[in-house]
Amino acid sequence: xxxxxxxxxxxxxxxxxxxxxxxxxxxxxxxxxxxxxxxxxxxxxxxxxxxxxxxxxxxxxxxxxxxxxxxxxxxxxxxxxxxxxxxxxxxxxxxxxxxxxxxxxxxxxxxxxxxxxxxxxxxxxxxxxxxxxxxxxxxxxxxxxxxxxxxxxxxxxxxxxxxxxxxxxxxxxxxxxxxxxxxxxxxxxxxxxxxxxxxxxxxxxxxxxxxxxxxxxxx
Amino acid sequence: xxxxxxxxxxxxxxxxxxxxxxxxxxxxxxxxxxxxxxxxxxxxxxxxxxxxxxxxxxxxxxxxxxxxxxxxxxxxxxxxxxxxxxxxxxxxxxxxxxxx
Numbered sequence: 523x524x525x526x527x528x529x530x531x532x533x534x535x536x537x538x539x540x541x542x543x544x545x546x547x548x549x550x551x552x553x554x555x556x557x558x559x560x561x562x563x564x565x566x567x568x569x570x571x572x573x574x575x576x577x578x579x580x581x582x583x584x585x586x587x588x589x590x591x592x593x594x595x596x597x598x599x600x601x602x603x604x605x606x607x608x609x610x611x612x613x614x615x616x617x618x619x620x621x622x623x624x625x626x627x628x629x630x631x632x633x634x635x636x637x638x639x640x641x642x643x644x645x646x647x648x649x650x651x652x653x654x655x656x657x658x659x660x661x662x663x664x665x666x667x668x669x670x671x672x673x674x675x676x677x678x679x680x681x682x683x684x685x686x687x688x689x690x691x692x693x694x695x696x697x698x699x700x701x702x703x704x705x706x707x708x709x710x711x712x713x714x715x716x717x718x719x720x721x722x723x724x725x726x727x728x729x730x731x732x733x734x735x736x737x738x739x740x741x
Numbered sequence: 742x743x744x745x746x747x748x749x750x751x752x753x754x755x756x757x758x759x760x761x762x763x764x765x766x767x768x769x770x771x772x773x774x775x776x777x778x779x780x781x782x783x784x785x786x787x788x789x790x791x792x793x794x795x796x797x798x799x800x801x802x803x804x805x806x807x808x809x810x811x812x813x814x815x816x817x818x819x820x821x822x823x824x825x826x827x828x829x830x831x832x833x834x835x836x837x838x839x840x841x
Contacts, residue, residue: 648770677818677819678810680818692820692822695820695824696823699825701767701768701827701829702785703785703803
């Protein structure tokens with residue numbers, strides 16, 4: 523094979539760089555593996571080798587995780603806006619509320635943080651990137667950044683302003699640092715002017731960032 | 742088995758000012774700071790033991806503790822009513838008796 527390859531090259535009679543110079547922007551996998559990447563890869567390989575689960579089962583779990591989207595959280599909020607009984611259940615037990623309308627929310631307890639006229643909630647995990655993944659999918663990259671994790675507790679109003687969210691000074695800004703075994707989602711207030719809207723239309727304005735609390739639903 | 746008496750909602754507590762080595766789940770910026778118990782968040786095995794393979798330790802209560810931002814940061818630039826709620830395992834909390 524290599525001979526033939528060389529022959530072909532010889533047939534070209536050129537230096538590669540001259541006719542089709544290729545410069546590659548480094549891709550993610552071009553960076554050296556970190557310790558934790560190596561450990562995660564090795565752990566996965568070992569568990570497959572020991573038949574704890576199969577490669578396909580691992581793949582399937584990742585696939586399931588990736589199907590979760592903020593649209594699930596938006597459905598919960600929209601339902602709570604139109605159904606006081608559901609709102610009460612959501613306030614007590616997010617996982618049960620989600621299951622009751624056919625949305626799997628996993629086993630990790632999730633708590634709903636309801637905004638009020640004098641209260642706005644926002645979530646952060648200063649120690650890592652805890653997020654209600656089982657319900658609304660993977661967090662955005664900025665949520666995991668050191669800048670967000672440190673500034674959201676130190677100067678939260680400045681961070682919200684950078685997201686375009688200005689809060690009056692008489693509204694309590696309550697930052698929730700989810701450092702333990704519970705996850706959080708924000709339930710914003712239903713905006714004025716949406717009285718005639720049905721649930722599906724309401725759900726459309728509850729974006730991922732509303733569920734984190736860095737913005738508010740816009741009509 | 743839980744050996745510490747529980748902190749009631751409204752109780753004033755202080756986060757231990759301790760800096761043990763290894764895996765911890767109490768953020769540095771609240772160590773030594775006082776807050777008020779908002780409510781409880783269940784009981785879970787201690788992540789500081791789980792991190793080292795100790796899986797049979799006693800569950801710890803987790804509290805949601807409310808701090809005033811102005812108590813945490815000198816020159817806090819937000820509103821005086823702003824708060825920070827942190828989930829804290831009971832091994833990090835001490836009862837705080839008002840001195841003043």
